[in-house]
Amino acid sequence: MFPFRVIHQEDVEQLLDMKHVIELVERAYTLKAQKEAALFPMVFHEFSPGVADMDIKSGHLMGADIFGLKLVSWYGENPAKNLPPLVGFVLVLDSRTGVPIGMMGGDAVTLMRTGAAGGIGAKYLARKESENLLLIGSGHLAPFLIMSTLMIMEQIKKVTVINPRSYEKAAHFCTSMKAKLKEKFLSPYQADEEIYQTYLRRIEMVEVVATDQIQTATEEADIIMTATPSRQPIIQKDWIKPGTHLSCVGADMVGKQEIDESIFSSARVFVDDVTQAIHVGETEIPVKKGGFNKNEIIAEIGSVILGQTPGRLSDEDITIFDSTGIALQDIITADYILKQAKAKGLGIVAHL
Amino acid sequence: MFPFRVIHQEDVEQLLDMKHVIELVERAYTLKAQKEAALFPMVFHEFSPGVADMDIKSGHLMGADIFGLKLVSWYGENPAKNLPPLVGFVLVLDSRTGVPIGMMGGDAVTLMRTGAAGGIGAKYLARKESENLLLIGSGHLAPFLIMSTLMIMEQIKKVTVINPRSYEKAAHFCTSMKAKLKEKFLSPYQADEEIYQTYLRRIEMVEVVATDQIQTATEEADIIMTATPSRQPIIQKDWIKPGTHLSCVGADMVGKQEIDESIFSSARVFVDDVTQAIHVGETEIPVKKGGFNKNEIIAEIGSVILGQTPGRLSDEDITIFDSTGIALQDIITADYILKQAKAKGLGIVAHL
Numbered sequence: 001m002f003p004f005r006v007i008h009q010e011d012v013e014q015l016l017d018m019k020h021v022i023e024l025v026e027r028a029y030t031l032k033a034q035k036e037a038a039l040f041p042m043v044f045h046e047f048s049p050g051v052a053d054m055d056i057k058s059g060h061l062m063g064a065d066i067f068g069l070k071l072v073s074w075y076g077e078n079p080a081k082n083l084p085p086l087v088g089f090v091l092v093l094d095s096r097t098g099v100p101i102g103m104m105g106g107d108a109v110t111l112m113r114t115g116a117a118g119g120i121g122a123k124y125l126a127r128k129e130s131e132n133l134l135l136i137g138s139g140h141l142a143p144f145l146i147m148s149t150l151m152i153m154e155q156i157k158k159v160t161v162i163n164p165r166s167y168e169k170a171a172h173f174c175t176s177m178k179a180k181l182k183e184k185f186l187s188p189y190q191a192d193e194e195i196y197q198t199y200l201r202r203i204e205m206v207e208v209v210a211t212d213q214i215q216t217a218t219e220e221a222d223i224i225m226t227a228t229p230s231r232q233p234i235i236q237k238d239w240i241k242p243g244t245h246l247s248c249v250g251a252d253m254v255g256k257q258e259i260d261e262s263i264f265s266s267a268r269v270f271v272d273d274v275t276q277a278i279h280v281g282e283t284e285i286p287v288k289k290g291g292f293n294k295n296e297i298i299a300e301i302g303s304v305i306l307g308q309t310p311g312r313l314s315d316e317d318i319t320i321f322d323s324t325g326i327a328l329q330d331i332i333t334a335d336y337i338l339k340q341a342k343a344k345g346l347g348i349v350a351h352l
Numbered sequence: 353m354f355p356f357r358v359i360h361q362e363d364v365e366q367l368l369d370m371k372h373v374i375e376l377v378e379r380a381y382t383l384k385a386q387k388e389a390a391l392f393p394m395v396f397h398e399f400s401p402g403v404a405d406m407d408i409k410s411g412h413l414m415g416a417d418i419f420g421l422k423l424v425s426w427y428g429e430n431p432a433k434n435l436p437p438l439v440g441f442v443l444v445l446d447s448r449t450g451v452p453i454g455m456m457g458g459d460a461v462t463l464m465r466t467g468a469a470g471g472i473g474a475k476y477l478a479r480k481e482s483e484n485l486l487l488i489g490s491g492h493l494a495p496f497l498i499m500s501t502l503m504i505m506e507q508i509k510k511v512t513v514i515n516p517r518s519y520e521k522a523a524h525f526c527t528s529m530k531a532k533l534k535e536k537f538l539s540p541y542q543a544d545e546e547i548y549q550t551y552l553r554r555i556e557m558v559e560v561v562a563t564d565q566i567q568t569a570t571e572e573a574d575i576i577m578t579a580t581p582s583r584q585p586i587i588q589k590d591w592i593k594p595g596t597h598l599s600c601v602g603a604d605m606v607g608k609q610e611i612d613e614s615i616f617s618s619a620r621v622f623v624d625d626v627t628q629a630i631h632v633g634e635t636e637i638p639v640k641k642g643g644f645n646k647n648e649i650i651a652e653i654g655s656v657i658l659g660q661t662p663g664r665l666s667d668e669d670i671t672i673f674d675s676t677g678i679a680l681q682d683i684i685t686a687d688y689i690l691k692q693a694k695a696k697g698l699g700i701v702a703h704l
Contacts, residue, residue: 001457040397045392083451093423100441350700
């Protein structure tokens with residue numbers, strides 16, 4: 001018999017803060033680059049094509065003595081039942097003994113680790129002096145991508161938001177964005193006045209605008225993040241100025257695409273996991289159409305974080321980080337939550 | 353947010369009874385035969401070859417509106433740490449919404465559903481008047497296989513137990529076996545005097561003997577069940593008399609083998625799942641050595657339960673049921689436990 005801890009959703013949200021998650025996701029990437037972490041094969045099942053599916057992503061972080069899995073169900077008809085379309089969980093086990101440690105719902109973990117990933121792409125691949133962030137997509141992920149970028153990139157002066165389907169939604173999102181960022185992300189830092197004030201200032205000082213002028217916004221952007229469920233390119237190659245960085249986080253299954261595939265052949269391309277990127281990431285379509293070879297991927301991002309592979313070589317480079325989302329991000333974040341919860345006596349414990 | 357129930361080990365054991373588990377496992381088999389259930393691809397990872405590995409088996413029972421997974425870790429060095437070598441869990445989700453329902457440790461579920469499977473093999477493939485059960489293996493599974501067979505096969509008069517490595521272990525097991533069966537399996541039936549007395553009588557009337565005479569015991573047996581971790585055949589073809597049924601439950605990974613592969617070519621062979629059987633079951637070696645073709649497998653057992661495929665054709669047939677253990681057995685059993693636990697207010701509930 002062993003204790004197994006399950007964390008309530010509200011506690012997961014309370015225990016996570018973006019600064020820590022950025023560190024955790026970087027650690028997952030670097031462990032992978034050091035061969036101290038590995039992904040297991042993904043299980044994917046379509047219950048009903050276009051209506052409901054699920055996947056099980058799993059992996060091992062030897063360097064952190066944990067392994068685990070994330071299961072995510074997508075049920076497109078759930079909202080009609082007052083349920084979220086995406087539901088799932090993350091479960092962590094001890095890789096020294098195989099014993100299950102604990103679990104939690106997957107929602108908050110996924111949003112935080114995906115937001116962190118977008119920012120990490122910018123941290124290692126964008127120009128340090130980047131001022132203009134363009135965000136394509138105004139959905140659940142948007143505040144997480146903006147917050148991680150504001151925390152990481154000190155010079156951001158303007159965030160432009162585009163919802164390719166609805167200018168109104170983007171505008172509405174921008175109206176409440178600053179309040180949302182403060183409410184969602186700042187409370188963990190209240191005990192540290194300096195950090196709190198730094199992040200508060202960045203939120204308050206940044207200009208936030210919605211637009212429907214995709215070309216103009218792209219031409220202005222130093223950093224572009226894409227987080228939509230699109231299946232056709234939104235960003236065209238001609239619009240992108242030299243020196244731009246793109247963090248593509250929306251594409252996570254076969255057929256998804258957010259940027260023109262021809263951008264790949266003239267960019268320095270980095271991914272979180274080569275296998276996943278060419279199968280389900282933004283890299284899938286360029287490789288399938290033949291204009292980009294998977295051997296042209298410069299490296300997995302962990303190698304850049306470790307300093308083993310240079311990120312951008314000049315201020316003129318266009319850089320891409322294809323973040324498909326790997327189980328290692330979820331497992332290391334969930335493990336952190338479980339450790340915090342144990343220390344604070346949060347969650348419930350069963351004896352399995 | 354949704355409620356997620358985790359069942360303590362002691363409650364799992366208390367909520368399960370062999371009669372119900374036999375029904376549940378039969379239902380899993382028949383749903384599979386009716387294409388109302390399907391297995392997803394298995395994930396297998398070796399942390400350290402011969403020392404530690406894990407697998408994730410998952411699947412969907414459309415006919416029961418559930419899907420789920422079982423993760424089992426095997427850590428050969430755990431006993432030195434006072435931990436069991438096998439640990440894991442079973443987790444169930446609602447296949448109408450994708451929402452996780454609950455989970456429990458995998459140990460009790462695995463033992464019960466595996467014991468049930470051996471008995472079900474006998475129920476549909478052995479001669480009704482079978483009197484002699486030969487059990488190869490005196491480990492954790494032994495009492496579960498004996499109990500399910502005693503419940504199902506009314507004429508059993510003698511159980512012979514062989515531990516191929518140690519006669520003493522088999523003899524020791526037999527000394528305490530009847531007390532163990534009564535203690536482990538009868539309490540759920542105390543409210544039903546007739547069933548309780550029937551099972552009690554079968555335990556008390558049966559003769560139990562340990563032996564090291566494998567050939568003689570095989571020659572005498574009507575039903576043989578194998579439940580060892582052997583990697584070489586224990587039962588030779590020449591020893592088996594016409595009309596014998598074999599339920600092979602030990603082989604569940606590449607390289608395991610308990611009976612002479614040449615038995616297959618002269619037997620009517622049934623399996624729980626064709627894919628698993630030829631990859632990791634008792635059927636693996638006969639197929640790999642070429643003496644038996646996978647197309648010679650008569651059917652999956654569910655088809656026999658449904659009456660779509662005849663089991664044995666005559667009292668002279670040798671029949672084999674290769675039970676590799678499929679996730680559907682675990683998921684349907686775990687779902688039953690969760691429903692019982694909910695009704696009785698057992699376990700703990702987290703809000704994911």
